[in-house]
Amino acid sequence: MLDLAIIGGGPAGLSAGLYATRGGLKNVVMYEKFMPGGQITSSSEMENYPGVATVMDGISFMAPWSEQSTRFGLKIEQKEVIRVEKNGENFKIIFSDNSSDDAKAVIVCTGAAPKKAGFIGENEFFGRGVSTCATCDGAFYRKKEVAVLGGGDTALEEALYLANLCSKVYLIHRREGFRAAPSTVERAKKNEKIEFILNAKVEEVVGDNAGVTGVKIVFNDGSKKDLAVPGIFTFVGLDVRNEVLKQTDGSFLCEMVGDAVKVDLKMRTSVEGLFAAGDLRVDAPRQVVCAAADGANAALGVISYLESKH
Known part of the structure; x- marks a missing residue:
């Protein structure tokens, strides 16, 4: 006992x-x-x-x-x-x-x-271009472009981490404002490798047998945008x-x-x-x-x- x-x-x-x-x-x-x-x-x-x-x-x-x-x-x-x-x-x-x-x-x-983000292809490509851990998988995308989904501390901190490895980081967030600490947001905004895509959500990830080849984004106004990236990191809670x-x-x-x-x-x-x-x-x-x-x-x-x- x-x-x-x-x-x-x-x-x-x-x-x-x-x-x-x-x-x-x-x-x-x-x-x-x-x-x-x-x-x-x-x-x-x-x-x-x-x-x-x-x-x-x-x-x-x-x-x-x-x-x-x-x-x-x-x-x-x-x-x-x-x-x-x-x-x-x-x-x-x-x-x-x-x-x-x-x-x-x-x-x-x-x-x-x-938490799962809920976009099409998330489960299918998890571990093959969809990740929830930048320190685990970031090195696979060295000198490549990637996307990060989320607006909290983790999302922005991991975007900053990925910016040290990747050629560009697209930060996708559903609103204008962030839940992350203001100091972290400011650091991310000052980083030239991070591009903010706001008032938007990921609709789908697409790919082939090798893994993710792109991310389909839809904005709150209904307009759409495609990103040709081999990886997306999700941090949505x-x-x-x-x-x-x-x-x-x-x-x-x-x-x-x-x-x-x-x-x-x-x-x-x-x-x-x-x-x-x-x-x-x-x-x-x-x-x-x-x-x-x-x-x-x-x-x-x-x-x-x-x-x-x-």
């Missing part, structure tokens, strides 16, 4: 593991389907984490987190959790191979995944990864607000002993520093919860 099971190995999960074990819990395991680090590892630029003044990519930024979080006894296991169930006062963690573990408390930190909380009857284990988990300020859900942290929870700011704080809060909440049971 585990004291605590942490599901997800991004900033929230790693912080939860650090605070839980440093706070005295002895039997804590974090389950992560992939390598620890989370979605931020696909970012080309991390410049706003307090106390870390060096601008670095997401992989470099997250590199020390696993070592630090395991220093006090956290175990990290590369397993895919498919479901969490309540089992009396405890919880059952069920894995993709149908094996399971039991835990007295659970913190779910499964985060979010890039995130979908919450809440699948592990879905029960066999289709309901959720705890109270939800839309797709997100309802929590209080201590990251407690409606189910005693179950906590949620990071991008999974309601009103998540989707910033690394906030996810890390959520994880710490959840871990402290678990310690108090387990102490109250003795």
Whole structure:
């Protein structure tokens, strides 16, 4: 029987593991389907984490987190959790191979995944010219023209990253205004390699067996434009990864607000002993520093919860 099971190995999960074990819990395991680090590892630029003044990519930024979080006894296991169930006062963690573990408390930190933009050809050409990760795939388009879709911080930061590699970057956004930080917008506007295509959306990507050959754009006034580019990077938001909380009857284990988990300020859900942290929870700011704080809060909440049971 585990004291605590942490599901997800991004900033929230790693912080939860650090605070839980440093706070005295002895039997804590974090389950992560992939390598620890989370979605931020696909970012080309991390410049706003307090106390870390060096601008670095997401992989470099997250590199020390696993070592630090395991220093006090956290175990990290590369397993895919498919479901969490309540089992009396405890919880059952069920894995993709149908094996399971039991835990007295659970913190779910499964985060979010890039949202599909919804244009024709997106699924067909995903991985063959359609991408959601500039640091992963940008090098394939060195000295070529590419398109970026989106108007938030991620879209503009990745457009700036791609401008270092590509001959031209077309930034497509559905409105005049941007959700991105004004300083980031200003940097993008000053970059000679970035051309803004505003009040427009991507209607379709076209291509052949080799991959994408072009992007069809439609403007809000109905006019159209074709771009002959071999790649498009989409950054149009995130979908919450809440699948592990879905029960066999289709309901959720705890109270939800839309797709997100309802929590209080201590990251407690409606189910005693179950906590949620990071991008999974309601009103998540989707910033690394906030996810890390959520994880710490959840871990402290678990310690108090387990102490109250003795």
